[in-house]
Amino acid sequence: MQRTLPQDGLIELVARQGGYLGRLLGAFSDEGRTRFQDQARMRVVPPGTVLATEGEEPDELGFVAGGMLAMSKHLPDGRTHIVGLLVPTDLFGRIVDGPQRHRVESLSDARLLCIRRSVFETLLASEPAAQRLLLVHAHEELDRAREWSVLLNGSKVVSRVAAFLVMLARRRGSGTDWPSGPVQVRLQLSRADLASYLGTRPETLSRAFHQLADRSIIRIVDPYHFQIDDLPALLKVSGQESAWGDDAGG
Amino acid sequence: MQRTLPQDGLIELVARQGGYLGRLLGAFSDEGRTRFQDQARMRVVPPGTVLATEGEEPDELGFVAGGMLAMSKHLPDGRTHIVGLLVPTDLFGRIVDGPQRHRVESLSDARLLCIRRSVFETLLASEPAAQRLLLVHAHEELDRAREWSVLLNGSKVVSRVAAFLVMLARRRGSGTDWPSGPVQVRLQLSRADLASYLGTRPETLSRAFHQLADRSIIRIVDPYHFQIDDLPALLKVSGQESAWGDDAGG
DNA sequence: CGCGTCATTGACCGCAGTCAAAATAAGTGG
């Protein structure tokens, strides 16, 4: 069982599939892309692997090529909260100097494209377009984080669950507009992890899911698979209402 | 009553007093600093002034030189939430392209150092150190936003209020360590605004303040002035506990 | 003095956190 997979093909694949890493590599010069390819290595990790802990200064950063990671913080009372999820093409680890501000841990089996921070930084120094992309991305993340804090704070748990399901569905059908039929989504998190992310408890989560099922909005295939039967209703519950089929004609 | 104040002295003052703008100007070349000084102008605005609304693309960005601004988002149900406060040396407006993601509004009388985005951007293009600072700052903001979402979600309202008071006290006594005596802090927000920021209602806020007063942790001088009588207890309630006098010996 | 604004206080109630237990899924050894 090899831990280091054949790289070149995968990197190209990742670059082609778009997302953050794709755009970043697209902003690179051919030379930079080649150097990145030479220096990066692919890692495969099982669930529960801690990639970085709060306070330490890791010398590697990485892109998620498959699976799901979580960024978590722990409160003084011992509890721990997931402040963000990392999905394929997302970057983790510190781009700028300084200690890690949160723990990074794999929630599922994951494939990671890793590169030494020093290498990445010198590489970046000669790629102004990539630098700018990094800045743009940081601001996008910031906006997302603020929207998330509003969602966590302003709405009931059913709304958060609905919003999360919408997010999964949107990611699945990205690009093409909605076929108005049922769509299956897969949950890659345990109830406990999802609860931590949505700022609630597993028990309350279960109630929210079954409330949506009772209202015929979703169908619970098994604890990790859901079928969305009534997307408009789901959107309404999530509090987003519009902006699905309306702007998907790109 | 002049709306455009004498600039040069003020800019230098702001630069010297440190903070984000100070560091940014410090990273500029002498030439860049001069050009910034030439192009920036000082504005004075009354409370309630809307500097930018969600969706628009403002052609100016600015630094807060005095007073307090709020970044707010409104939910589909009509309610509005303050997602961040801007205090002196903070920057507002979009550095990168794209529409404004939240409304920016003055909560008090405020002095703003404004500059056209295009000017700032061309200025920045020849200042790599400043560019990097911008990236670092964006990531710091991101971490702050995530910490904030944990605070909003994980703790009770008294804890949030306590944390907010600690923040005010920390800002006031910045640099020097704690004299173990009572400290006065001034609130620059209405109860409604603070409630929106802390994710609660004015009524609940009032109860939290008076609960702290009943426990002799603070003294309510008037609705906008508080005296902190027992800082350790306040820290304990806020859920931060440590990290006050311990690391202030720089 | 009357009015409007804002903070405070009180009464009520619903959502969700907590504790506890049952049901289901998943893994282990015979």
Add this chain to the structure above:
DNA sequence: CCACTTATTTTGACTGCGGTCAATGACGCG
């Protein structure tokens, strides 16, 4: 393949924090 253990999800009963509605009090202004 089945008995047994362990982990995870689901259901139930209870409680409390905090949101909501409503009334009172404090303050500033015309």
